[in-house]
Amino acid sequence: MARKNRDEIASWNVEPEPVICPLCERVIPDDQKENHHLVPKSKGGKTTVCLHHVCHRQIHAIFTDAQLAKAFSTIAAMLEDPAVQKFVAWIKSKPPGFSDAARESASGRGRK
Ligand SMILES: [Zn+2]
Numbered sequence: 001m002a003r004k005n006r007d008e009i010a011s012w013n014v015e016p017e018p019v020i021c022p023l024c025e026r027v028i029p030d031d032q033k034e035n036h037h038l039v040p041k042s043k044g045g046k047t048t049v050c051l052h053h054v055c056h057r058q059i060h061a062i063f064t065d066a067q068l069a070k071a072f073s074t075i076a077a078m079l080e081d082p083a084v085q086k087f088v089a090w091i092k093s094k095p096p097g098f099s100d101a102a103r104e105s106a107s108g109r110g111r112k
Pocket residue numbers: 035036037056060
């Protein structure tokens with residue numbers, strides 16, 4: 001996929017348009033928004049997409065930076081991976097604001 005200039009759109013966000021996660025196609029609540037570099041920053045990538053925190057974390061759990069840079073630098077490519085498909089099928093059954101904080105600790109607030 002060709003590189004798209006999304007900066008202009010981003011700096012123009014007066015309208016509270018719902019942001020849709022390209023991975024799981026659910027709306028992303030404000031506190032779940034996270035930018036993912038399609039090509040990792042460490043590999044010189046600049047294009048980012050907005051994903052759910054959980055989706056973003058899952059991508060990095062599945063792929064290494066090298067894999068992302070080489071073979072999975074588009075959402076479409078990632079969606080062809082069975083591990084991603086499995087995750088997406090699972091996350092789609094969850095509400096948009098779902099975070100897997102419960103899995104990590106009972107007091108999920110303020111972690112980082
Ligand atoms: Zn990322």
